[in-house]
Amino acid sequence: MLNYVIILFFSIVLSFIVYFIIFNLFTKYKILDNPKKYWKTRAPVPYSTWVIFFISFFILSYFFVEHTYKLYLIWFFWFVITLISFIDDMLNVSPKLRLIIQIIIWFVIWISAIKIGYISNIFGWIIDLDKYFINLFWYNIFLVSIIFTIIWYVFIFNALNWTDWISGNTSWLSIINFIVLFLLWYILFSRDEYYLLKQNSEFIMSMSIILVWILIPYWFFDVKEKVLMWDSWTMFLAFMLATLAIISWWKIATVLIVFWIYSVDAIYVILKRLYNKKNPLNWDLTHLHHRLLQLWLSKNQVLLFVYSSSFLFWLVWLFLNKFWKILIFVIIVFFVIFINKIIHKILKNEKR
Numbered sequence: 073m074l075n076y077v078i079i080l081f082f083s084i085v086l087s088f089i090v091y092f093i094i095f096n097l098f099t100k101y102k103i104l105d106n107p108k109k110y111w112k113t114r115a116p117v118p119y120s121t122w123v124i125f126f127i128s129f130f131i132l133s134y135f136f137v138e139h140t141y142k143l144y145l146i147w148f149f150w151f152v153i154t155l156i157s158f159i160d161d162m163l164n165v166s167p168k169l170r171l172i173i174q175i176i177i178w179f180v181i182w183i184s185a186i187k188i189g190y191i192s193n194i195f196g197w198i199i200d201l202d203k204y205f206i207n208l209f210w211y212n213i214f215l216v217s218i219i220f221t222i223i224w225y226v227f228i229f230n231a232l233n234w235t236d237w238i239s240g241n242t243s244w245l246s247i248i249n250f251i252v253l254f255l256l257w258y259i260l261f262s263r264d265e266y267y268l269l270k271q272n273s274e275f276i277m278s279m280s281i282i283l284v285w286i287l288i289p290y291w292f293f294d295v296k297e298k299v300l301m302w303d304s305w306t307m308f309l310a311f312m313l314a315t316l317a318i319i320s321w322w323k324i325a326t327v328l329i330v331f332w333i334y335s336v337d338a339i340y341v342i343l344k345r346l347y348n349k350k351n352p353l354n355w356d357l358t359h360l361h362h363r364l365l366q367l368w369l370s371k372n373q374v375l376l377f378v379y380s381s382s383f384l385f386w387l388v389w390l391f392l393n394k395f396w397k398i399l400i401f402v403i404i405v406f407f408v409i410f411i412n413k414i415i416h417k418i419l420k421n422e423k424r
Contacts, residue, residue, distance in 0.1 A: 087124070153177065257273040257276045
């Protein structure tokens with residue numbers, strides 16, 4: 073446990089130091105954004121501050137995480153994804169091209185053995201995805217596993233990316249998810265003596281605690297709109313969430329627990345866009361936080377709702393039985409789908 077306290081200390085100290093260095097450098101050399109482009113009235117803030125994560129995460133993981141093929145794969149794909157996202161921030165790459173690039177990356181990740189082998193759920197069903205494969209040149213290609221792995225990455229990337237319209241939203245959801253992964257594997261580490269499980273637990277706990285304490289200083293400045301959650305940051309967090317969930321022996325449901333509302337919202341928005349014959353990956357103002365703002369909730373009230381609900385859903389999953397989990401999930405689906413009708417009804421009554 074002492075090791076994680078040391079990681080905690082160095083993570084938060086390094087994050088603040090790197091933040092202030094980058095912030096002052098970017099301010100001095102006028103590397104600032106244009107808030108009017110995004111209908112913001114605030115003062116310009118440093119642009120491309122994703123380098124804070126880049127520097128902090130690499131240094132901390134280099135010194136405090138065991139050097140295995142998993143760490144090297146994460147470094148490599150994280151660099152590629154961050155680079156692509158940075159180019160997207162600069163040039164506004166089309167959603168179709170971005171999706172194609174994502175699918176190629178996820179396919180390569182699957183080949184590297186970071187893949188979803190089975191799916192479990194609150195109903196108790198377990199689907200073994202490795203049962204279905206074809207043999208090509210003496211190599212087994214697990215088609216269903218490939219498809220689910222690609223869907224998982226694309227879904228998490230876009231769902232998390234759609235949360236960043238309100239400053240402080242994406243960073244908080246990520247913090248809670250990494251804390252949950254850390255606690256889950258700390259419990260497993262304490263209970264089980266199996267060598268491979270303990271080795272995997274140490275890797276995930278180290279990565280999670282580093283990410284939590286890199287994110288906390290960022291979240292503090294993010295809420296105050298002193299930094300921006302560009303795609304470069306969001307894609308990195310989405311990649312780490314999706315990958316650690318798979319490395320955690322396919323604990324993808326664990327990530328979705330905290331992400332319940334935005335998981336349902338992402339599916340709802342995609343289906344609605346398809347129904348209206350629109351590109352499902354194009355950005356618009358139909359997401360849950362936009363609809364809540366239409367109910368005259370302030371930004372801070374929307375954040376408080378997301379913060380409290382994400383924490384609540386994790387507690388529900390941890391302590392309540394199957395019936396209550398299903399009931400709360402149904403309530404979330406009902407809320408996300410029908411909040412629009414509630415908004416329209418209120419607005420209609422106001423006009424009268």
